[in-house]
Amino acid sequence: MKTNVAVLFGGKSTEHEVSVISGIQAFCALNTEKYNPLAIYITKNNEWYVGEKIGNIKAYTDLKALLADSTRVLPVPSGDGKVELLCYPFKKFGKSTVAQFEVAIPVVHGTNVEDGTLMGYLEMLGVPYASCDVTSSALGMDKAVMKDVLKRAGVPVLDAYTFMGSDYIADSEAVVAHIESTIGYPVIVKPVNLGSSVGISKADDRDALVRALDTAISYSPRVLAERAVGNLREINCAVLGDSEEAIASVCEEPLNATDILTFEDKYMSGGKSGSKGGAKSAGMADLKRRCPAELPDGMTEQVQALAVQTFQALGCLGVSRIDFLNDKQTGELWVNEINTIPGSLAFYLWEAAGIPFAELLDRMIALAFKRQRQREALTFSFETNLLAGAAAGLATGKK
Ligand SMILES: Nc1ncnc2c1ncn2[C@@H]1O[C@H](COP(=O)(O)OP(=O)(O)O)[C@@H](O)[C@H]1O
Ligand SMILES: [Mg+2]
Incomplete structure (x- = not known):
């Protein structure tokens, strides 16, 4: 029997639209001989929709019409590791179940979804899912905490000064003075938990600097400042696997038009829109890049080893992309960030490594089921009469 695989995309995030592209790319690439792919669109209000057109990128040019043509659903755990989708509002008569799925592929980007939020929801639903768990997703989204964990694991990262936006509002001169004395110029300022630049x-x-700080604090309650790497070369490498076994893809060098790789560089530079409704040549897949990256002797292997080390230090599962900063003159290399759900699931890096998109998804699904089996072997409950005792304690007011 074929496995029902839900591909979830969208959600309340600044990277909503990019996620729609990535999600539909994955939906279209699933092997239909093995799976019944189900596209689930999560609106910016976190409402879930299914329907015939939900997996068609062209339908998103008129969102209102798309939603009117689709079915809003509520997910409920069916108790046997599956999720049932009930149409909402519920039908007065007849069956409300619209679809069901046994495994989910979250293809969401950004805060409020990729940061562990959606993973926590899937955990509550009790269904296996092919991505990082709650902890590693949250670690991956917080650039400051991620640096701390990686530093301890011996992975090279740039030191950063992290502060609350409220600290800056209370005493902006102190924050500016601290940055000037500890980092100097040029300096990079970024919200700790956003993506897509x-x-x-x-x-x-x-x-x-003041303009940069004003901008960053408007996006996130916490902000970090770090030195800007000169003679910059950016290198990205994806990793596929889990904490037991993980492999690195080929490395790519994204080529940016400006100093900072912008949202436009990443997603709009190609200009082409989706092919065959699948949008395979849009989104991250369209970024101008050199692939494989032309790196000095030994650096590809160094990047790949650090990418796997980063992936495993953060406890990741599925496919992630690790982005590096390299000073071309000194040869220094730092992990800049991890994308626990990379744009386009980084399928183009795996294709270049000899793993077609459909096989990448196969492996991700297998990893989701593997984690589920491992968890089932753990003890999550034990018989106790604690509540009976607590009830007696409550009656007498004891703790
Ligand atoms: N320390 C740095 N030195 C130089 N450029 C940087 C530095 N940090 C970030 N950048 C530039 O800004 C871009 C976006 O920063 P990044 O940390 O990757 O955030 P995002 O999560 O938004 O992709 C990078 O791709 C790079 O071009
Ligand atoms: Mg980045």
């Missing part, structure tokens, strides 16, 4: 700027002097 949103809210990130480089500052070469105090005026620019």
Whole structure:
């Protein structure tokens, strides 16, 4: 029997639209001989929709019409590791179940979804899912905490000064003075938990720094500042696997038009829109890049080893992309960030490594079931009469 695989995309995130592209790419690439693919669109209000057109990128040009043509659903755990989708509002008569699925592939990007939020929801639903768990997703989204964990694991990261937006509002001069004395110029300022270069700027002097800080604090309650790497080369490498076994893809060098790889560089530089409704040549897959990256001797292997080390230090599962900063002159290399659900699931890096998109998804699904089996072997409950005792305690007011 074929497995019902739900591909979830969208959600309340600044990277909503990019996720729609990535999600539909994955939906279209699933092997239909093995799976019944089910596309689930999560609106910016976190409402779930299914329907014939939900997996068609062209339908998203008129969202209102798309939603009117689709069915809003509520997921409920069916108790046997599956999720049932009930149409909402419920039908007065007849069956409300619209579809069901046994495994989910979250293809969401950004805060409020990729940061462990959706994973926590899937945990509550009790269904296996092919991505990082709650903890590693949250770690991956918080650039400051991620650096701390990686530093301890011996992975090279740039030191950063992290502060609350409220600290900056209370005493902006102190924050500016601290950055100037500990980091200097040029400096990069970024919200700790956003993606797609949103809210990130480089500052070469105090005026620019103040502008950069004002921008960053408007996006996130916590902000970090770190030195801007000169002679910059960016290198990305994806990793597939789990904490027991993981492999690295080929490395790519994204080629940016400006100092900072912008949202436009990443998602709009190609100009082509989706092919065959699948949008395979849009989104991250369209970024101008050199693939494989042309790196000095030994650096590809170094990047691949650090990518796997990063993936496993953060406890990741499925496919993630680890992004590096490299000073071309000194040869220094730092892990800049991890994307626990990379744009386009980084399928183009796996294709270049000899793993077609459909096989990448196969492996991700297998990893989701593997984690589920491992968890089932753990003890999550034990018989106890604690509540009976607590009830007696409550009656007498004891704790
Ligand atoms: N320390 C740095 N030095 C130089 N450029 C940087 C630095 N940090 C980020 N950048 C530039 O900004 C871009 C976006 O930053 P990044 O940390 O990757 O955030 P995002 O999660 O938004 O992708 C990077 O791709 C790079 O071009
Ligand atoms: Mg980045």
